[in-house]
Amino acid sequence: MSVSMRQREIERQPWAGPKRKYDIVKEGTIAVVVVAILTIGLAWIFSSPDEPALTFKGWATSAPENFIVTTVAEIAGTSDSASYGPPYNAGESQAIGPISPAQWPGVTQPIDPVNDFVIIPLKSQQQPQGVMTALQQWDAATPDQQMTWATNLDTAINDPEGADGDPNKVPDGDYGPTTTLTAGLFHMATSGALDGVLPAPGQFFNTNSTKQIMFLGDGSYLDDAGTAFHLQGDLWGMMNETGNFPGQQWLMPFSFWYQLPIFNSADETGFAATLTANGDIYILSIIGVFMLLLIFVPFIPGLRSIPRWIPLHRLIWRAYYRRRTQP
Amino acid sequence: MLGITDPPVATPTFIEWGWFSISIPNLIVIGVMVLLFALAFVLPFPGSHGKDSTGDES
Amino acid sequence: MSTEQSVEEFVPTTWTGKIRKSAQRALPYDKLMPETQPAYVASWIYVFGVLTIAALAMIIVSGTILSIEGPTWWHESSTGHFVNSLHFWSVQLFFLFMVIHLWGKFWMAAWRGNRARTWITGVIAFVISIAAGLSGYAVQTNFDSQWVAFEAKDGLNATGVGAYFSVTNLGQMLMVHIFLLPAVIAIIVVAHVLFVRLRGVVPPIDAALVEERNRVEEMQS
Numbered sequence: 191m192s193v194s195m196r197q198r199e200i201e202r203q204p205w206a207g208p209k210r211k212y213d214i215v216k217e218g219t220i221a222v223v224v225v226a227i228l229t230i231g232l233a234w235i236f237s238s239p240d241e242p243a244l245t246f247k248g249w250a251t252s253a254p255e256n257f258i259v260t261t262v263a264e265i266a267g268t269s270d271s272a273s274y275g276p277p278y279n280a281g282e283s284q285a286i287g288p289i290s291p292a293q294w295p296g297v298t299q300p301i302d303p304v305n306d307f308v309i310i311p312l313k314s315q316q317q318p319q320g321v322m323t324a325l326q327q328w329d330a331a332t333p334d335q336q337m338t339w340a341t342n343l344d345t346a347i348n349d350p351e352g353a354d355g356d357p358n359k360v361p362d363g364d365y366g367p368t369t370t371l372t373a374g375l376f377h378m379a380t381s382g383a384l385d386g387v388l389p390a391p392g393q394f395f396n397t398n399s400t401k402q403i404m405f406l407g408d409g410s411y412l413d414d415a416g417t418a419f420h421l422q423g424d425l426w427g428m429m430n431e432t433g434n435f436p437g438q439q440w441l442m443p444f445s446f447w448y449q450l451p452i453f454n455s456a457d458e459t460g461f462a463a464t465l466t467a468n469g470d471i472y473i474l475s476i477i478g479v480f481m482l483l484l485i486f487v488p489f490i491p492g493l494r495s496i497p498r499w500i501p502l503h504r505l506i507w508r509a510y511y512r513r514r515t516q517p
Numbered sequence: 518m519l520g521i522t523d524p525p526v527a528t529p530t531f532i533e534w535g536w537f538s539i540s541i542p543n544l545i546v547i548g549v550m551v552l553l554f555a556l557a558f559v560l561p562f563p564g565s566h567g568k569d570s571t572g573d574e575s
Numbered sequence: 576m577s578t579e580q581s582v583e584e585f586v587p588t589t590w591t592g593k594i595r596k597s598a599q600r601a602l603p604y605d606k607l608m609p610e611t612q613p614a615y616v617a618s619w620i621y622v623f624g625v626l627t628i629a630a631l632a633m634i635i636v637s638g639t640i641l642s643i644e645g646p647t648w649w650h651e652s653s654t655g656h657f658v659n660s661l662h663f664w665s666v667q668l669f670f671l672f673m674v675i676h677l678w679g680k681f682w683m684a685a686w687r688g689n690r691a692r693t694w695i696t697g698v699i700a701f702v703i704s705i706a707a708g709l710s711g712y713a714v715q716t717n718f719d720s721q722w723v724a725f726e727a728k729d730g731l732n733a734t735g736v737g738a739y740f741s742v743t744n745l746g747q748m749l750m751v752h753i754f755l756l757p758a759v760i761a762i763i764v765v766a767h768v769l770f771v772r773l774r775g776v777v778p779p780i781d782a783a784l785v786e787e788r789n790r791v792e793e794m795q796s
Contacts, residue, residue, distance in 0.1 A: 197783035201688025205613040205775055207786070212612030217625055225629035228668060229637075233660035240650060240659070241718035277738040284733040295738035397746025399724070404743065407725045416722050420528050420540070429543055432719050434529045435663075436542040438712065440670045440705055449536050470733035485698045488686035497684040498780060505558045506683060507779040510615035514789060546667060554675045557619035 239433035249411040250379035258357045260409035261372045264303040266344035269408040272303045284471040307405045314391035321374035324367030339366030447473040607772050615779050623676035633665035642753045647716050685777045693770040700763045710752035713742045
């Protein structure tokens with residue numbers, strides 16, 4: 191029998207060679223004690239990070255202009271949430287060529303920013319007479335009329351030659367009730383009422399924070415906080431942690447791809463622009479392929495032979511390889 | 518302008534090489550991981566030179 | 576052996592009996608809880624599997640305390656914050672040990688000799704642990720969970736997974752994190768360990784060479 195055939199036989203049969211004493215229960219007990227001491231020590235010395243959650247009240251108070259501009263974008267349907275696509279609303283989503291997996295399940299968590307973020311929260315609370323009248327005017331208008339008002343205000347407030355993001359500098363125009371609605375939501379936010387109402391207006395229980403996170407993310411408040419904590423995605427953000435703590439380093443093989451210039455391009459057109467715009471789906475596909483390779487290493491010729499070619503095993507089993515049956 | 522642009526707590530120091538950037542705490546944890554891996558290979562295991570039930574050592 | 580029937584003699588007549596017989600034949604107690612180990616199992620690299628399981632035990636214990644007290648307890652109580660710290664650091668240790676274990680098993684080519692199932696369950700446990708970790712970051716109910724949820728949703732949504740695994744949905748993430756994923760991980764880890772006991776620890780890559788060399792030396796002496 192050849193050595194390689196004998197090797198395969200050894201691998202498949204119960205071990206018949208030399209043995210040593212071994213106590214699996216004792217080993218497990220020691221491991222638990224050691225890890226418990228390590229964990230308690232680390233927790234005792236270093237504690238753990240806990241930065242308070244941002245609130246809409248905090249946003250509207252510390253960045254009022256940005257809150258107002260974002261609210262106008264929600265009414266006009268120009269925010270990130272409004273144009274996100276599946277699973278929140280109908281629209282385009284990231285794709286590899288013609289393949290766009292986000293479209294397959296469709297809209298499973300519908301978000302309609304103008305109603306979910308602005309109109310319904312306003313209606314769920316008692317409002318000043320002006321806001322009540324504005325809501326009635328809004329409801330009575332046709333969708334086209336609503337859109338015209340909202341687009342006029344959205345354009346005016348963001349006009350780089352005019353208001354340029356400053357709500358106080360918006361010139362007079364045909365905005366209908368949209369300015370009053372925006373002001374009404376702003377007051378709800380500064381009073382803290384929006385924080386409680388947004389996830390489930392008029393409901394007692396709320397367990398789904400999706401609408402809060404989406405609205406919060408449409409403005410610059412969350413983004414600025416992320417930047418301040420050095421958590422941006424193009425700066426290995428997913429791996430990092432608030433405060434002086436290690437983060438999810440196990441996401442490094444994933445975060446790595448987002449750092450490559452090709453997925454981080456400022457180009458408007460071309461290959462890099464396509465990859466950057468569809469970065470998530472490309473990177474997750476790459477990760478998916480690597481994951482399958484890792485799972486199926488035992489069956490992939492070449493890959494499974496690397497430990498033979500780079501024989502680190504001689505270090506692991508050096509004592510056994512040195513054994514002699516005869517002295 | 519925004520109160521939060523100055524975080525109230527210390528953010529970690531980052532080490533940067535071109536597009537590569539890593540926080541010191543993450544670097545320490547990964548460093549410890551690599552070190553433990555290397556040590557596990559080279560440190561002698563107690564009992565690996567001792568007696569066992571059948572064979573004996575040279 | 577007077578009153579007990581031996582496994583081989585036992586002729587099962589029920590589903591229960593058939594399962595018992597095949598389980599007893601595949602994994603008799605002396606294989607499940609052995610008192611010896613092949614002599615080659617002698618390296619510090621072998622301790623990282625059991626260390627990973629010990630860290631998982633710490634995660635489960637600290638997580639159970641956190642779950643009993645509720646998701647926002649640890650913001651208000653210093654005891655709660657300490658238990659959260661235990662949870663945080665046991666997760667760091669868990670991944671640290673697991674990655675070293677994975678590297679070690681790769682360099683041993685531990686999938687040899689019908690042990691592919693052990694390798695595959697191990698990698699799947701690693702992947703699901705990453706999902707469990709992510710869901711844990713999303714249920715901290717602090718700034719970190721707002722940020723992680725906002726960032727992570729795009730990748731998940733792009734693949735279509737986000738339609739059903741919504742990191743921005745606190746209620747869903749909480750249940751996924753404290754029940755579903757831990758249950759899946761526990762089942763996979765049990766299967767992983769049983770596969771190790773079933774096949775035994777993989778022999779050295781050069782086991783046959785050593786045997787041959789020793790045989791030749793024996794003949795010469």
